[in-house]
Amino acid sequence: MENSFLSNGGDEIEELVPLEEPDIEVEAVEQQPSPISPLLMQSSLQSIIRSYEQIPEPLAIVDKDLGFVFRNTPFQELMRAFKYPESPTLLDSLSRSIAPSLSRDIRTSIGMANSGYAWKGTIAHKSKDSAAVITKMHIFPYYSQPAEKISAGDKPQGFSVYLDDVTAENRKVLRDMFSSLLEASKLKDNDTGKHIERVNLYTSFLAKELFDDQRWPEVDKDFIEDIGFLAAMHDVGKIGTPDDILNKEGPLNEFEWGIMKEHTKNGAFILSSYPNPMAKEIALQPGREDDPARRADRYHRGRVRRSAHETQLQALIQP
Numbered sequence: 001m002e003n004s005f006l007s008n009g010g011d012e013i014e015e016l017v018p019l020e021e022p023d024i025e026v027e028a029v030e031q032q033p034s035p036i037s038p039l040l041m042q043s044s045l046q047s048i049i050r051s052y053e054q055i056p057e058p059l060a061i062v063d064k065d066l067g068f069v070f071r072n073t074p075f076q077e078l079m080r081a082f083k084y085p086e087s088p089t090l091l092d093s094l095s096r097s098i099a100p101s102l103s104r105d106i107r108t109s110i111g112m113a114n115s116g117y118a119w120k121g122t123i124a125h126k127s128k129d130s131a132a133v134i135t136k137m138h139i140f141p142y143y144s145q146p147a148e149k150i151s152a153g154d155k156p157q158g159f160s161v162y163l164d165d166v167t168a169e170n171r172k173v174l175r176d177m178f179s180s181l182l183e184a185s186k187l188k189d190n191d192t193g194k195h196i197e198r199v200n201l202y203t204s205f206l207a208k209e210l211f212d213d214q215r216w217p218e219v220d221k222d223f224i225e226d227i228g229f230l231a232a233m234h235d236v237g238k239i240g241t242p243d244d245i246l247n248k249e250g251p252l253n254e255f256e257w258g259i260m261k262e263h264t265k266n267g268a269f270i271l272s273s274y275p276n277p278m279a280k281e282i283a284l285q286p287g288r289e290d291d292p293a294r295r296a297d298r299y300h301r302g303r304v305r306r307s308a309h310e311t312q313l314q315a316l317i318q319p
Contacts, residue, residue: 037069042144058163066090082125117141128220135163196232203231234282237267
C-alpha cells in the first residue's frame with residue numbers, strides 16, 4: 001500500500017493524518033498606555049520638572065492623592081538603594097519606613113489649610129546591605145496659578161516632595177556629644193584608653209564576620225557602624241565612680257565592688273538618650289554577673305591576663 005507505515009510486527013497500518021486545528025480568531029488585546037497625569041499638561045509644572053532634573057537632591061512631584069507624577073534621578077536611586085517597592089503612590093512606596101499612624105498624620109496635614117497644606121517630618125530609610133539614611137521629608141503644595149491669584153479657599157493641585165539627607169549631621173551631633181563623655185571617663189581610668197581601642201577593633205571585626213553569616217540577619221550595615229562606635233561607650237558610666245575605687249591597686253572588697261558595679265547602671269542612664277537601644281544594652285552587659293568576688297577577681301586579674309589573649313586575637317585579625 002502506497003504511503004503506508006509498517007508496525008514492528010510487519011502489519012500495515014494506515015497513514016496517520018494530523019488533525020486540522022480549527023480556525024479560531026484570537027482578538028488582539030491592545031495594551032493600554034499608563035494614564036498621564038493632567039498635571040503634566042501644565043506648562044508651569046514642566047518648568048518645575050526641568051529644574052528638579054538638575055538638582056542633586058531627591059525630589060518628586062505627586063498629585064493631590066499623592067500619586068507619583070515625577071521623580072528625579074536621585075529620588076529613584078534612593079528608592080532602588082533601599083529596595084522600596086514600585087508603587088504608584090508616595091506613601092505606599094515608603095510604607096516600610098512610614099508607620100500607618102504617621103501616614104494618617106501626613107494625609108491630614110496636607111489636607112488642612114491651617115497647616116498650609118504641607119507636612120515636614122523625619123523618615124529613616126534602612127536595608128541590610130545599606131547604611132541607614134535619615135531624611136527630613138518636606139511636602140509642600142503646588143498651585144498652577146500664580147501666587148497673587150491664589151485665594152484662601154484654593155486647594156493645591158499637587159505637591160512637591162523633598163528628601164533632605166540629614167544623616168551625617170545627626171550622626172555628628174550625637175557622636176560628638178557622647179565622645180566628649182567618653183573622653184571625660186578616660187581621664188578617670190588610666191587603663192580605659194587602650195582598652196577602648198581594643199574593644200572597638202574586636203567588635204568591628206566580629207560584626208563584619210557575622211554580617212556574612214545568614215544565621216544573623218539582624219546584623220546589617222547599621223549594626224556594624226553602630227557597634228564599632230558604641231562598644232567604646234560600654235564603660236562610660238565610670239565617670240561617676242569614685243577615683244579611689246576605680247584605680248585601687250588590688251582586689252575590691254564587697255562594698256567597693258557594689259559601688260563599682262553601679263557604673264553599668266550609670267552608663268545605661270547616660271546612653272539611654274542614644275537613638276539605638278544597642279547603646280543602653282552594651283552599657284548594662286558587664287553588670288549581669290552577680291558574684292562580687294568572682295567579678296573582682298576577673299576585673300583585676302584580667303588586666304594582667306588579657307594582654308596575652310589580645311595578642312592572639314590580633315594575630316587572627318591581622319592579614
